[in-house]
Amino acid sequence: MKIGGLILVVILGSVLIYGSLEFPPWGDPVSPASSHLSPYYIETSVEDTSVPNLVTAVLADYRGYDTMFETIVIFTAGIGCIFLLRIFRKEETGTRLYRHIATGITLRIEKGGKFPETSAAFERIDSVWVPHDLIVKTTCRLIVPFIQIFGLYVIAHGHHSPGGGFQGGVILGAAMILYAVAFNLRSAIQRMGERLTVMLSTLGVFIYAGTGVLCMLLGFNYLDYSALASLLGVDPVTAHSHGILIVEIGVGIAVMAVMVTLYYNLASAGKHDEGL
């Protein structure tokens, strides 16, 4: 198996290297990839959409269908992860462990014992030895809001600088995952529940597809943002710019929610208990 794989890989690699001799050299301005469609995008997209960042303009306007179904792929991955992994039945372990946060003393509540789940001085733990890291937790509590503001900036400023819905959504999701890693999965789920993440991922896809339907209702083609001009009170070119912002916000919400959903389910194998 190993030898066969190696032979196959070497043969395929040498065929590809032989084929690469016909490729245009690095940085060739008249290479086939750069000489048909891309000059059109570079020369006319500011006139068409008034978005200086060409990647955003092509992503959300010229190739709007592609990006919409890309968002649906992300959404499907999140939903598939929930369906495959999530365990909804609550297993009663009998004894439960609680730790007093200030002193680190662990309480063991035997089966049948009552304990107020909402007490702020105690936190529930699963295994006996989980250290309470004050420095890590304080640092992450300070950093997370700034990461989230940066994520919002990346989404909102995608028209003028590198950024957009996908990147900003991943940054927002990473902030939530950092919170879950620094504290534990239970407190992250208390902040942003499973129901909320699924609703948000659906909302993101709905914003994107709904913008397209709205354009159709106003008598234009699907995802033709010129239709929004009368609603927003701007000229059709600026309406393209605003339409791109709306769908980017939808993409950002969906990507953020799906990243968090994937982390919740993968980290706890669908049980949503202590996690990593």
Added chain:
Amino acid sequence: MDALFNILISRANYWVYIVLMMIGLYGIIAKKNLVKKIIGMNILQTAVILFYISIGAKKNATIPIIEHGHDTAHSAATATLYINPLPHVLMLTAIVVAVATLGVALTLVIKIHQQYHTLEENEILEKIREK
């Protein structure tokens, strides 16, 4: 000799991606551990992403963000001054899809580990044959 050297220099980027891609493919074929196979798949995806990005490069051109995009006087941009935005768009979505496939792949790996208590391919096949 000089011509050979020119070919070597001008296509070296493609060869790096081909080597990366072959490392990933070898990982998928030869490794028995499922997580290592997934890592191989990710290396292969990265190689394809780098390949596309390098197609978009142009000499003496800058990133595809039009300078002074909102001054109407400067709105007509010259195509040779900006690199090709299309590969960037395609790979932007491909990266996100790579994350989604990685998530689903890890989900399946967790389910397989719950079922067979191992991630080695040959041990899983043995356990399937025993049944």
